[in-house]
Amino acid sequence: MIRINHLTKSFKKFRALDDINLQLERGQTISLLGPNGSGKTTLIKSILGLVIPEKGSIHINGQEIRSHWSYRSKIGYMPQIGRYPENMTIRQVLAMLREVRRDCKQYDEELIHQFDLPSFDHKLMRNLSGGTRQKVSACLAFLFSPDILILDEPTAGLDPVASEILKDKIARERANGKLVLITSHVLSDLDEITSHVVYLQEGKLICFKTVEELKESTGQHQLNKVIAAMMQTHLHENNY
Amino acid sequence: MKTIIKYVLIDLLKNRTILIYTLVLAVLTISVTGMSDNMSKGMLSLLNITLLFVPIISILFSTIYFFNSAEFTELLLAQPIRRKSMLLASYTGISTALGLAYLAGVGVTVCVLYNSLAAIALVISGVLLTLIFSALALLIFVVFKDKTRGIGAAIITALFFTLLFDGLLLAFIYSFSDYPIDQPLLAFISLNPVDLARILVLLQLDAAVMMGYSGALFKKFMGSAMGTIYTTACMLCWMIIPLILAVRIFRKKDI
Numbered sequence: 001m002i003r004i005n006h007l008t009k010s011f012k013k014f015r016a017l018d019d020i021n022l023q024l025e026r027g028q029t030i031s032l033l034g035p036n037g038s039g040k041t042t043l044i045k046s047i048l049g050l051v052i053p054e055k056g057s058i059h060i061n062g063q064e065i066r067s068h069w070s071y072r073s074k075i076g077y078m079p080q081i082g083r084y085p086e087n088m089t090i091r092q093v094l095a096m097l098r099e100v101r102r103d104c105k106q107y108d109e110e111l112i113h114q115f116d117l118p119s120f121d122h123k124l125m126r127n128l129s130g131g132t133r134q135k136v137s138a139c140l141a142f143l144f145s146p147d148i149l150i151l152d153e154p155t156a157g158l159d160p161v162a163s164e165i166l167k168d169k170i171a172r173e174r175a176n177g178k179l180v181l182i183t184s185h186v187l188s189d190l191d192e193i194t195s196h197v198v199y200l201q202e203g204k205l206i207c208f209k210t211v212e213e214l215k216e217s218t219g220q221h222q223l224n225k226v227i228a229a230m231m232q233t234h235l236h237e238n239n240y
Numbered sequence: 241m242k243t244i245i246k247y248v249l250i251d252l253l254k255n256r257t258i259l260i261y262t263l264v265l266a267v268l269t270i271s272v273t274g275m276s277d278n279m280s281k282g283m284l285s286l287l288n289i290t291l292l293f294v295p296i297i298s299i300l301f302s303t304i305y306f307f308n309s310a311e312f313t314e315l316l317l318a319q320p321i322r323r324k325s326m327l328l329a330s331y332t333g334i335s336t337a338l339g340l341a342y343l344a345g346v347g348v349t350v351c352v353l354y355n356s357l358a359a360i361a362l363v364i365s366g367v368l369l370t371l372i373f374s375a376l377a378l379l380i381f382v383v384f385k386d387k388t389r390g391i392g393a394a395i396i397t398a399l400f401f402t403l404l405f406d407g408l409l410l411a412f413i414y415s416f417s418d419y420p421i422d423q424p425l426l427a428f429i430s431l432n433p434v435d436l437a438r439i440l441v442l443l444q445l446d447a448a449v450m451m452g453y454s455g456a457l458f459k460k461f462m463g464s465a466m467g468t469i470y471t472t473a474c475m476l477c478w479m480i481i482p483l484i485l486a487v488r489i490f491r492k493k494d495i
Contacts, residue, residue, distance in 0.1 A: 050318065073319075073320040082315070083308075083309075085248070085309060086251065087254040096243060096247040103320070
């Protein structure tokens with residue numbers, strides 16, 4: 001569904017992404033892991049067309065994304081930091097996105113109801129807490145029932161209840177045959193919903209494996225231990 | 241594109257800074273027109289207020305607004321929208337809001353009280369200055385990644401055109417005073433939108449010849465009609481060229 005070939009991107013001298021090759025398919029939930037500054041957000045933004053690649057190509061459903069902006073109607077994006085126009089209410093933000101996306105007639109309002117947004121949707125965006133803004137971002141990502149979901153740190157700032165609601169929703173969408181791409185630092189959070197792990201370090205793709213494969217190869221059962229084991233082996237390799 | 245303009249306006253018309261800006265302009269206009277007994281004097285004071293406030297407020301407010309809404313712009317660009325329409329829509333929204341503030345603050349009073357060609361010229365030049373300096377703000381937003389640097393650049397740009405440029409102009413006149421520099425001077429003045437706005441209004445007032453070198457020059461060389469057309473055309477260029485540049489740079493920008 002998403003095919004990435006030899007993707008390279010540098011910011012001045014800094015190599016943010018270095019020759020990344022990936023093939024992502026329907027029904028996968030992919031955790032994008034890596035230390036800070038390893039290129040996770042750059043990879044996501046390249047897929048969204050926000051960062052323009054230096055070399056390499058990205059194909060979505062067989063279509064090269066460069067210069068075709070309409071492919072983005074298939075993607076739902078939840079940014080890491082959601083900041084909205086201060087003087088708009090939640091209701092206005094939702095209405096605005098609906099008007100921007102006139103091509104879409106089928107709305108998925110499940111999350112809006114589960115987060116109970118209508119009961120406080122007259123509030124101004126500037127008066128909302130960080131967690132509530134995250135809820136709005138999540139609702140917007142799912143609203144147009146896209147085939148591909150890209151969630152950048154979705155559970156950061158959410159309370160445990162909201163976080164569970166969101167994870168359930170992600171699991172359901174995956175069962176519906178959608179592709180979900182998640183970055184997160186909180187590894188235990190992703191344990192139950194992840195099917196594949198992409199591990200990036202210093203812009204390089206270190207591994208792309210299913211969770212089962214990883215557990216077998218490292219002999220650990222919890223995802224965070226698996227990753228910790230993997231990071232350590234890489235540190236060793238770098239040291240010698 | 242219309243949708244984005246609409247919601248930018250909804251957001252901005254409730255913005256406190258815009259409301260205060262309108263109010264301050266209105267208070268200044270009413271007090272100035274009340275104090276001065278003849279129209280020419282009142283117009284000149286209003287012109288100075290316009291030339292002082294409009295550029296700096298427009299460029300600063302727009303730059304800050306563009307940088308503050310960078311994250312929301314990112315979210316909208318993840319939707320199926322062209323970058324160009326997104327950028328131009330937010331520009332249209334913000335310049336409309338600031339333009340309306342100027343019209344409400346200065347335009348209405350002036351047109352009702354004076355109702356002359358000069359009054360119309362003043363309102364037009366104020367609105368054009370708003371459009372120009374928010375276009376420059378857009379260019380600054382696109383060029384700089386960092387908000388602090390962007391605001392710094394905005395302040396420097398505004399100060400350059402309102403204060404520094406006149407100094408350069410004087411230096412130019414003094415150092416070449418032995419030569420016929422009238423025509424080069426005309427070209428030089430076209431490089432400053434604030435001066436162009438001043439001339440646009442002065443040409444409609446009889447005071448033009450008395451109000452310094454540039455006004456007299458324009459009157460002498462082009463007469464009122466040609467001078468008006470020339471200054472307006474130059475000001476439109478000052479708006480359009482930064483916009484074109486901004487769109488071009490934004491097309492290749494990493495967000």
